[in-house]
Structure formats: structure tokens, C-alpha cells
Amino acid sequence: MSVYIQNFMKFRPLLNELVSRDVKIKYRRSVLGVLWTLLNPLMMMIILSVVFSNLFKFDIENFPLYLLSGQIIFNFYNDATSNAMSAVIGNAALIKKVYVPKYLFVISRVFSSFINLLASFTALMLVMIATRAELHWTVLLSVIPLALLVALSLGIGLALAALTVKFRDIMHLYSVFVTALMYLTPVIYPMSILPGWLYKIVMLNPLTNILTMFRSVMFNNTVFGMGDLILAVIETAVFLAAGLYIFYKNQDEFILNI
Amino acid sequence: MENEVIIKVEHVSMKFNLATEKFDSFKEYVIRSIKKQISYNEFWALKDVSFEVKKGDSLGLIGLNGSGKSTMLKTIAGVLKPTKGSVTVYGTVAPLIELGAGFDFDLTARENIYLNGAILGYSREMMREYYEDIVDFSELREFMDVPVKNFSSGMVSRLAFAIATIGTPDILIVDEVLSVGDFRFQEKCHARIRRMMEHGTTILFVSHSIDQVKSICNKIIWLERGSMKRFGDAEPICKEYSES
Incomplete structure (x- = not known):
């Protein structure tokens, strides 16, 4: 175990460089540069708020915020896992020639998405202030669902990255899967409109639980129940362990397939 | 200290599966597994190779x-x-396998360093210390803020060589890279490799130029179709190789 930690410490600078590269390249040659990480979600949110506060009327207090929080969580999941999926294939040239711990590429992609998540989170706070929504101290607890979300996405990302090397079909299949998953996550609709059988399916989705926790601390001034927290932690741990296991088992064969 | 073993290779064999038809998709894989049609041509790139390299040796692979x-x-x-x-x-390896593999061509030379x-x-922090050294050695001072995609191949390899040879790694792997760059730069690379050898770096060197191998290495491994044909001191093997 200590060998792994030592190795990780040696290559930690690489993680920083990879993340900063992702951010730099994304905004290279744009006038506003890194400011776009904040501006982009903010503008999206303004449009969504305007559209949805006039168009749909679910029986939800402050529907725009409900929708935006769902979007933040789901977009991060989508972004992180989709990017992580191509992390190994995308760095094929490097993996073939130099020894680097391969999971670093996956982690770096998830971290880059996390930076975007932080920006969207800031944008959400700005929207909350602008719409004069109440801010409660429980907002601080949002760290917990967000941390769980990152760990969950990392686990799934690791598994996807490893499997995609073998079967490229997954890349195409996954975008379809994500679309289905979005409708199985209460991003747009409230849980209360779901018929019984569908409610159960939606509850099986680990994102639902995390999202509900996030919303309750952000808007409702209520702390999530202990049961929900434990369930989310277990689900995340299972996905993370499975992802690590799949990645670890396959990593020596990457080079033969990329 | 001089006789410390730094690389130990024991009975190494490497098998590649050359799939007769490469399948990338899941559907194909399933269908073929069911029909038991997956056939591989096994290819052994290395067959039972064993050798040891001692600290300070420079080993040529021919x-x-x-x-x-x-x-x-x-x-x-x-x-x-x-x-x-x-x-x-036993030690740190600095790979020089195909220069520039680690570059992101959209980033500038400075960021790539x-x-x-x-x-x-x-x-x-360590790179900051060596930064000046790298810029000087590669002679690319006025191009440090240019994206590497606009570099010529010679410039790329100069930069990559300068980065890979900073400090004193325990082992330096050089895979046919000295054929790049102009004559003067090649000389400079040779000089630098020599200096590293004097500092106790072990060199692994691959080249098709037997003269280059002779001038740098004191031990040689001669591989033929994945098997080790000869292993030993440079002089006699070079002679035999040139004659074959």
C-alpha cells in the first residue's frame, strides 16, 4: 500500500499540471479567458430561470432554483464521467511511451469538471442572492453531497475509462444512457408527480439521493436525515470500489488495446 | 558501489496477441465468443531474456x-x-523513448516544460530551478511563449532532450533519438550523455548505428527475433555484429 502512496506523491505535480492544462486549453484565445467558467453557467442559469419561471409551473416554491440545482448536479455527473471515459484513450500516445500511473488521467478529468462545478455553484449562489432567496447556514453542509457526488463520478469514470479501452461501443452507448438517466433523476420534475412504480426506479438512482440532500441544505434549511446520508455513503463507496477494482484489473492491458 | 546491480531482468517473455481480425465493438466480441471464432496469432516479442546491468554501465541494445x-x-x-x-x-528512470511524447502541442514551450x-x-519547484538550464541547452529562448505545434521537429526534439536530461537520473533510456537535430546539436547531446555517465547514470541505448553504440556503450545485448543472442562486452560483439 505504501508503495502506491509513494508513487502517487511522486506524480502529484502531474495531476496539478494536467488539471491546469485542461483549464488553460479550454479558454485559450478567448478574451475573457477563465472568467468563462463562471459566466457560462451564469448565463445558462439566467436563461433557464426566465424560461421556466414563465413556462412550467410545478407546485414548487422557487422553481428556477429547483431546476438549477438539479442541472448543476447532473451536468457535473455527465461532464465528469463522459470526460473520464475518454481519459485513457485520449492519452494513448503518452501511455504507450512513458510510465505514469494511469488513473491520474481519470482523476485529472474529474477534477477539471469539479472546477466547473465550483464555478456553477458560485453562479447558483449569485442567482440565489439576486432572486432574494433566503440563505441559511445549512448551505455549508452542501460540501457533503458534493463530495459524495465527486467520489461517485470518479468511481463510475474509472470503470468507464477502463471498459472503453476494450469496447469502444460504450462511448456511443453511454451518451444514450446519460439521457435516460437524466429523466430518471428529478432534475426538472418534483418527486411528487411520479406514479408509485416509477418513484421506486427513480429512488434507485444514486444521483437522486445526492440531489435531494443537496437541495434540502441549499433551499429548505433542513439537514438531510442520517438514513439518507448513510445510504448515499454506502452507494458511493460501492461504486468507487467497483471502479477502482475494474480499473486496476484492466490497466496492464490498456497498452495492448489503445 | 560500482558493482551494484541496478536493473535485473529475469526470464522476461512478452506475448502480444495479434488478433487476426481486430474487434473493437462489444457486439462483435459477443458474437465471436459464442461462435468461438476469436483466434489469436500469438507473437512472442521477447523470449526468455535475462540479464543484469550494474550501476554506471552503459548498455547498448542492437x-x-x-x-x-x-x-x-x-x-x-x-x-x-x-x-x-x-x-x-533500483532507481529512477528517465525515459527518452521517442522525444516529445509528453508534449501537448497546444501549450507553449514554457508550459510544456x-x-x-x-x-x-x-x-x-524543481523544474523552476532547471528552467534556465533547459532553455539554454535547447537554444530556444525566443520561442518559449510559442505553442509547440508551431515548432519544427528539430526544435521539438531539442526541447524534449533538454527536459529529459536534467538532473542525474539513475537510468537514462535513449531510443534512437540522437539521429535528430543537426550535427552540432548531436555533438552536444553526446557530450551531455557522457557527462551524465561520469556522474554515475546508467545508460540504456538503442541505435541502428553501430558506431554510435560503440562510442557510448561498454556492454551490449544483441537481440534476434526476441531472443538474446549475445550479451557481454561491447568490442567483440560489435565486431561480430558488423560482420553478420
Whole structure:
């Protein structure tokens, strides 16, 4: 175990460089540069708020915020896992020639998405202030669902990255899967409109639980129940362990397939 | 100290599956597994190779194309894991396998220095110390803020060589890279490799130019179709190789 930690410490600078590269390249040659990480979600949110506060009327207090929080969580999941999926294939040239711990590429992609998540989170706070929504101290607890979300996405990302090397079909299949998953996550609709059988399916989705926790601390001034927290932690741990296991088992064969 | 073993290669064999028809998709894989149609042509790139390299030695790998030289280097660098046998390396390895592999061509030369250094496992502080040295050696001072995609291949390899040879790694792997750059730069590279050898760095060197090998190495491995044909002192093997 200590060998792994030592190795990780040696290559930690690489993680920083990879993340900063992702951010730099994304905004290279744009006038506003890194400011776009904040501006982009903010503008999206303004449009969504305007559209949805006039168009749909679910029986939800402050529907725009409900929708935006769902979007933040789901977009991060989508972004992180989709990017992580191509992390190994995308760095094929490097993996073939130099020894680097391969999971670093996956982690770096998830971290880059996390930076975007932080920006969207800031944008959400700005929207909350602008719409004069109440801010409660429980907002601080949002760290917990967000941390769980990152760990969950990392686990799934690791598994996807490893499997995609073998079967490229997954890349195409996954975008379809994500679309289905979005409708199985209460991003747009409230849980209360779901018929019984569908409610159960939606509850099986680990994102639902995390999202509900996030919303309750952000808007409702209520702390999530202990049961929900434990369930989310277990689900995340299972996905993370499975992802690590799949990645670890396959990593020596990457080079033969990329 | 001089006789410390730094690389130990024990009975290494490397198998590649050359799938007769490459399948990338899941559907194909399933159908073919059911029909039991997956056939591989096994190809042994290395067959039972064993040798030891001592600290301060410089080992040349010679052989024809496809004799397994690069595969051997990749197993030592840790990129490939041998199918059988084991490779033990006591120390840090600086790979020079195909220069510029670690570059991101959209980034500037300056950013690439830090990125590439990190790939080799150096921290940012350490790279800052060596920054001037790299810029001087590569002679690219006025191009440091230019994206590497606009570099010529010679410029790329100069920069990559300068980065890979900073500090004194325990082992330096050089895979046919000295053929790049103009004559004067090649001389400079040679000089630098010599200086590293004097500091106790072990060199693994692959080249098709027997003269280059002779001038740098004191030990030689001659590979033929994945098997080790000769291993020993440079002089006699070079002679035999030139005559074959």
C-alpha cells in the first residue's frame, strides 16, 4: 500500500499540471479567458430561470432554483464521467511511451469538471442572492453531497475509462444512457408527480439521493436525515470500489488495446 | 558501489496477441465468443531474456528491426508489463523513448516544460530551478511563449532532450533519438550523455548505428527475433555484429 502512496506523491505535480492544462486549453484565445467558467453557467442559469419561471409551473416554491440545482448536479455527473471515459484513450500516445500511473488521467478529468462545478455553484449562489432567496447556514453542509457526488463520478469514470479501452461501443452507448438517466433523476420534475412504480426506479438512482440532500441544505434549511446520508455513503463507496477494482484489473492491458 | 546491480531482468517473455481480425465493438466480441471464432496469432516479442546491468554501465541494445529492442526498453521503463518473468529496477528512470511524447502541442514551450517535467515525476519547484538550464541547452529562448505545434521537429526534439536530461537520473533510456537535430546539436547531446555517465547514470541505448553504440556503450545485448543472442562486452560483439 505504501508503495502506491509513494508513487502517487511522486506524480502529484502531474495531476496539478494536467488539471491546469485542461483549464488553460479550454479558454485559450478567448478574451475573457477563465472568467468563462463562471459566466457560462451564469448565463445558462439566467436563461433557464426566465424560461421556466414563465413556462412550467410545478407546485414548487422557487422553481428556477429547483431546476438549477438539479442541472448543476447532473451536468457535473455527465461532464465528469463522459470526460473520464475518454481519459485513457485520449492519452494513448503518452501511455504507450512513458510510465505514469494511469488513473491520474481519470482523476485529472474529474477534477477539471469539479472546477466547473465550483464555478456553477458560485453562479447558483449569485442567482440565489439576486432572486432574494433566503440563505441559511445549512448551505455549508452542501460540501457533503458534493463530495459524495465527486467520489461517485470518479468511481463510475474509472470503470468507464477502463471498459472503453476494450469496447469502444460504450462511448456511443453511454451518451444514450446519460439521457435516460437524466429523466430518471428529478432534475426538472418534483418527486411528487411520479406514479408509485416509477418513484421506486427513480429512488434507485444514486444521483437522486445526492440531489435531494443537496437541495434540502441549499433551499429548505433542513439537514438531510442520517438514513439518507448513510445510504448515499454506502452507494458511493460501492461504486468507487467497483471502479477502482475494474480499473486496476484492466490497466496492464490498456497498452495492448489503445 | 560500482558493482551494484541496478536493473535485473529475469526470464522476461512478452506475448502480444495479434488478433487476426481486430474487434473493437462489444457486439462483435459477443458474437465471436459464442461462435468461438476469436483466434489469436500469438507473437512472442521477447523470449526468455535475462540479464543484469550494474550501476554506471552503459548498455547498448542492437538488433534488426522487430527484434524486440523497443519492447525490451518499454518493459524496463515500466510501460509494458512482461507476460512472464520480472524486471526489477533500483532507481529512477528517465525515459527518452521517442522525444516529445509528453508534449501537448497546444501549450507553449514554457508550459510544456512544466508538464513534461511532471510526467517525469519532477515537481514545479524543481523544474523552476532547471528552467534556465533547459532553455539554454535547447537554444530556444525566443520561442518559449510559442505553442509547440508551431515548432519544427528539430526544435521539438531539442526541447524534449533538454527536459529529459536534467538532473542525474539513475537510468537514462535513449531510443534512437540522437539521429535528430543537426550535427552540432548531436555533438552536444553526446557530450551531455557522457557527462551524465561520469556522474554515475546508467545508460540504456538503442541505435541502428553501430558506431554510435560503440562510442557510448561498454556492454551490449544483441537481440534476434526476441531472443538474446549475445550479451557481454561491447568490442567483440560489435565486431561480430558488423560482420553478420
